[in-house]
Amino acid sequence: MQSSVARVGMNCMRQEGNAVDCSVMTELFNDRDTTGWAALMGATLGPEGFDALPANATLLVPTQAAVYRFISILGFTKVNSLIRAMDLIPGLQPMITSVVLYSITIEGQQESWDWTLETRPTAFQLRQVGLVYSNGTEFPATAVEAAQNQAAVLDAQDVCGFPTYVLDNVLLPQEVGSIPPTNQSEVVPSLEALGADGDAPPVPHPTPMPPPPMPPSSGCPYESFAQATSAYPQLQVLDGMLKLANLTSDVLGTPTDEQTLFVPTSSAMLDAIAQLGVTDQNARLFISRVPGLLAYWMVNQALPPLAQAPNSQLMTVLAEVTSKNYQLMLRSGSGASTAVTRVKGKANMGNIVSTVQVCSTWIYSLDQAVLPAGNLIDIPEISVDSI
Numbered sequence: 323m324q325s326s327v328a329r330v331g332m333n334c335m336r337q338e339g340n341a342v343d344c345s346v347m348t349e350l351f352n353d354r355d356t357t358g359w360a361a362l363m364g365a366t367l368g369p370e371g372f373d374a375l376p377a378n379a380t381l382l383v384p385t386q387a388a389v390y391r392f393i394s395i396l397g398f399t400k401v402n403s404l405i406r407a408m409d410l411i412p413g414l415q416p417m418i419t420s421v422v423l424y425s426i427t428i429e430g431q432q433e434s435w436d437w438t439l440e441t442r443p444t445a446f447q448l449r450q451v452g453l454v455y456s457n458g459t460e461f462p463a464t465a466v467e468a469a470q471n472q473a474a475v476l477d478a479q480d481v482c483g484f485p486t487y488v489l490d491n492v493l494l495p496q497e498v499g500s501i502p503p504t505n506q507s508e509v510v511p512s513l514e515a516l517g518a519d520g521d522a523p524p525v526p527h528p529t530p531m532p533p534p535p536m537p538p539s540s541g542c543p544y545e546s547f548a549q550a551t552s553a554y555p556q557l558q559v560l561d562g563m564l565k566l567a568n569l570t571s572d573v574l575g576t577p578t579d580e581q582t583l584f585v586p587t588s589s590a591m592l593d594a595i596a597q598l599g600v601t602d603q604n605a606r607l608f609i610s611r612v613p614g615l616l617a618y619w620m621v622n623q624a625l626p627p628l629a630q631a632p633n634s635q636l637m638t639v640l641a642e643v644t645s646k647n648y649q650l651m652l653r654s655g656s657g658a659s660t661a662v663t664r665v666k667g668k669a670n671m672g673n674i675v676s677t678v679q680v681c682s683t684w685i686y687s688l689d690q691a692v693l694p695a696g697n698l699i700d701i702p703e704i705s706v707d708s709i
Contacts, residue, residue, distance in 0.1 A: 345482065346372060346381075346482045347363065347372060349481045350363070350383060350481060355385050355386050355488065356383050356385065356488065358390070359383050359386075359425075361401050362404075362418060362422055363422050365408060365415070366422045366506075366509070367422065367509055367513075368506070368509065370509070370510050371509045371510060371513060374509075374510045374514055375426070375484070376428065376513060377483075378428050379426055379427065380426075380427050380484065380486070380487070381425065381481060381486040381487070382466060382473075382487050382489055382493055383486055383487065383488055383489065384473070384489045384491060384492045385476065387490075388473070388489065388490055388491050388492050391492070392492040395498055396414075397590075398587065398589045399589055399689075403589035403592055404418070404589070407588045407592060410592070411559070411561070411562040411588060412561065412565055414558065414588075415506070416504055416505055416506075417498075417501050419504040419506065420495070420502060420503060420504040421494065421495075421501065423509070423512060423513075424468070424495050425492075425493055426513070466487065466489060466493065468493035468495065469494070469495045469496065470496050473489035473492075473493060474489065474491070475487050476488045476490055500553070542577060542681035544577045544680060545576065546576055547574045547576070547577060547680075548571040550680050554678055554680060557685070559586055559591045560574065560583075560585060560616070562591075563615070564616075566612065567612040567613070569706060573613070573616065573706050573709050574620070574709075576681075577683045578682050578683070579622075579683060580622075580623060580624040581621065581622060581623070581682075581683045582620075582623060582624060582636075583620055583621075583683065583685045583686070584619045584650065584665050584672070584688055585619055585687055585688065586672065586687070587687050587689060590672065590688060590689050590690050591691055593691070594670070594690070594693060595608070597696075598698045599697070599698060600698065607699070610703050613705070613706050613708075613709060614640060614694065614701050614703060615691075616709065617638065617640035617704060617709050618639075618640040618692065618693070618694045619638070619692070620639040621650070622637075622639060622642070625684055626679070627662070627677055630652055631652065631662070632653055633652065635651055635652075636652065637649060638650055640694060640702065640704070643704050644702050647668075648668065648702075650665055650667055650692060651666040652664075652665060652666075653665070653666055665686065667693050667694065668693065669692070669693035669695055669696040670690045670692050670693050671692070672688030672689055672692050673688065673689045673690070674687070675688065
């Protein structure tokens with residue numbers, strides 16, 4: 323996989339006749355309002371993908387603000403942090419690739435006042451977006467309707483010969499947690515299929531994603547954290563760390579165990595890795611400390627928001643296992659005397675940025691990873707069996 327610098331800096335040319343070479347990547351990247359989406363396109367399509375853009379493609383490009391809203395759902399605050407995490411979090415890049423491909427369309431048949439654009443290469447069950455016009459077929463379109471959401475058209479441009487609509491929202495084919503992945507090797511064939519003429523065989527629909535499991539008698543739709551991972555972006559860090567240490571989600575118990583987890587966002591975990599000085603040389607040491615980190619983020623009791631009290635200490639699983647002072651402290655923000663907004667660890671303090679309930683387990687996402695120690699060597703090494 324290419325480095326983020328190489329991915330963001332791609333300069334892939336398209337030439338028509340005697341026209342001057344034009345780089346879609348560069349044109350979008352140089353526009354302050356579309357630079358974030360350009361970075362994601364470069365990180366997922368690669369140079370071969372840009373070369374394969376069909377001549378009749380239409381680009382649906384969200385603004386920088388829309389991109390930030392989208393990546394915040396995944397637990398990131400910066401586009402570059404998301405791109406770096408693609409190398410660390412399994413499944414993240416294929417999901418982002420699917421979303422990017424969903425924004426590359428070809429014009430289909432006009433139906434009444436709408437133009438239907440079919441995104442054939444993305445292998446979605448719901449693969450169409452529709453351009454909505456205010457008066458008949460008056461140009462430009464005023465909105466775009468996707469399978470999962472919609473967006474207003476803020477501007478219409480020509481980018482290297484490609485009609486380009488600037489949107490106030492990132493178009494989604496499905497809910498974020500259930501977007502089918504598109505592997506890197508499928509990008510070029512998908513784009514080539516998008517540009518195929520009318521005589522080309524249609525791209526078959528994929529096998530539909532299986533429905534979620536039927537809820538057991540307890541009313542909980544998830545029997546394991548492995549089942550819940552795709553539905554909750556807050557669990558992606560856990561999933562990535564488990565796979566890094568060759569562990570299964572069984573070490574976390576089940577969503578019905580009445581636990582509380584304090585999990586950093588993906589970008590916060592990357593910052594923590596840098597803070598701990600993790601390098602290729604000491605990666606094995608970090609992996610050996612993953613069980614200790616997970617145990618420090620776990621509390622063996624369900625703590626819904628209303629049950630929390632500021633300035634109270636929580637006994638973590640790591641404290642129970644080691645019989646040492648590895649508690650977490652709940653704090654309130656400035657001016658908030660009764661609401662818990664922060665969690666303090668021995669090394670860091672994180673702000674609570676989101677809360678989700680998975681069955682009888684509560685998950686709090688933090689903008690900083692709470693750590694049991696300020697350096698890697700002092701994080702306790704514990705057995706997985708002790709969690």
